[in-house]
Amino acid sequence: MSADDEPLDELLSAARAVRENAYAPYSRFKVGAAVRGASGRIYPGCNVENVAYPEGTCAEAGAIALLIASGETEVTAVAVIADSAAPVPPCGGCRQKLAEFARHDTPVTLATTEGASLRTTVGDLLPGRFDASHMDRT
Template sequence: MPDAALIAAAVAARAKAYAPYSRFLVGAAVKDETGVVHPGCNVENAAYPQGTCAEAGAIAAMVLAGGRKIVEAAVVGAGDGLVTPCGGCRQKLREFGADDLAIHVCDETGRIKRSFTLGELLPASFGPENLSS
């Protein structure tokens, strides 16, 4: 069962996104290994593409708070299509999450359009364990 607080945090984060150029607001939230939810929003920059994605903001908030493992994530965006994490954010999620990490892709109201595992979005991925000897 998806965490309602996680999705609500992503919806609230989307409302605070800074996207004056694209007007494409995105919110995200990650839940860490202790159950704490960390939200993030996209932040654009006039020197495009120097902005940051919502997922990156949520991960940074988690790390700052001491979290080291993502156990569930949500991404919220508007439009008919799915607003899934970009390729770079899929790799960022992989740094802190396993193949079975649930990622809920939601519309702007928080309705889940589809849930994926990280393994589905980033198959045969490269992660920290690939560097261990």
């Protein structure tokens, strides 16, 4: 493990730990996510299902909500983990949420509980992102 991997390992560990707290009685598909703020602090989130679909919350949305509630507004790294055959990317809505608070080149690590991982960026996950410039009428 290189020194460059240590912050990533810490982020992935936080996502792995919070995944255990996911509330997924309907799908039985627990997801953990963690985002790092500009301060360096890690904000974890897990999916929370609701019998009245689609009223649940994705893990990524929960992590972002904690980041914002803590007074930060910039995501500098993302990790998502699930018990799946291949690394699971964020849903479309969460990709847009990540794009709201992260730069195009913000690193994203997608992982499985068995150790497989894929590294990408927010920009690669959402290349045609909608942003505030689209709302400019001038």
